[in-house]
Amino acid sequence: MVADASMASVVGYKRAWSRAMLWKIRNQSRRHGLLAKKSNSHANRLRKSKVVKPKIAKTENFDQASELRKLVPGGEAMEYSNLLEETAHYIKCLTTQVGIFDELVKGEIVDI
C-alpha cells in the first residue's frame, strides 16, 4: 500500500511502529525480487532496532490490548506502556494522512 509506505518513510526509524512497517514493506519487496542486494545496511539497521518480545506481559486489559496489538504495526512485540505511546503517535499520523488525502481528493475535484 503506497499510502502506508509514504507515511512510514516520513516518520522513519524514530518510532517502533514505523520501523515495523518499513521492515514489513522491505521484506515484501525482497520476496518479490525487487531488491537484489543481499546485505543492505538499510535493512540491517531496521533489524537491529527491532523490538524484542517482552518477557512479562501485563495482564490488565489483556483482551483489548491484544486487539490493539494487531492493529498497530509491530504492536505484538511491544511492552504495554510502549504500545500506548506508539498507538498515540500512530493515530496522529493516520489522521494527518487522512487530512492530506482528503485535500488531494478535494483539490482534484475542484481544479478541473
Added chain:
Amino acid sequence: MSGRRSRSRQSSAVSRITDDQINDLVSKLQQLLPEIRDRCSDKVSAARVLQETCNYIRSLHREVDDLSERLSELLATTDTAQAAIIRNLLMQ
C-alpha cells in the same frame, strides 16, 4: 500472580512503569478519540479507551483505503498537470 507491591522488586531487566504513568498514557490516548473526547468529560475506564482506540484505528484505516481508491481513480482519469505531479509523487 504478582501483586502491585512486588512489581518494584521485579528483575532490573524490566523497566519500572508505574500505574500513574500508564494512566497518563491512557488519558493521552483518550484525548485523541473523537467519540469519548466530545461526549464524556469524566475519566473513562482504560478498557473503554482501548476499545474505542481499536474502533477508531479501524475507521481511520477504512478512510485511508477509501480516499486512496478515490484518489487513484481521479488521478487515472484526470489529465491535468497537477494530476501528473501527484501521480509521480505517490509512485516513488
